[in-house]
């Protein structure tokens with residue numbers, strides 16, 4: 001950091017530095033929750049650390065300029081092996097009760113006892129296509145992992161509104177649709193990471209996650225490969 005740098009940039013760069021990836025030894029991983037940028041030989045990467053997640057993924061890759069740095073492996077590692085099935089079942093039950101309106105909930109993970117919790121979100125206003133809500137207040141050890149909402153009887157897709165809500169957050173985002181009478185429920189899941197949106201199918205650990213099927217066809221356990 002340049003010595004005469006103004007205070008605001010000093011604070012920003014300390015909170016979120018860019019680090020050169022060593023070519024001849026292993027990069028030391030982030031130890032504390034936060035994120036930083038990594039300059040590797042093939043471009044710019046981001047590293048994010050949360051109590052429940054460690055992620056290293058490319059942000060902007062290039063092969064034109066030879067940069068004298070090391071290589072990185074894409075990493076998405078979770079602190080848990082499964083998300084309890086009951087949480088999804090609770091959500092689907094509540095979302096059906098809320099019909100014809102949308103419904104939303106958080107699944108949180110406690111880094112002290114490693115337990116998940118279901119937190120339905122109290123809506124300040126809800127309709128068939130719109131939901132505004134208050135963010136739950138979490139304990140110090142409790143972390144938002146899954147942000148799930150329903151599209152009532154409409155199909156499951158990430159709307160431009162969803163994209164705005166998900167921007168800049170680190171969480172799994174799930175939308176469940178076709179919840180109406182006689183409809184076949186469907187869902188979409190993605191990992192949001194400071195603006196990156198990674199479809200579940202692209203992540204080994206998430207590609208198995210099934211929240212589909214009507215009535216009894218939801219899998220008994222929602223497990224990661």
Ligand SMILES: [Zn+2]
Pocket residue numbers: 149150151157158159162175
């Ligand atoms: Zn939505």
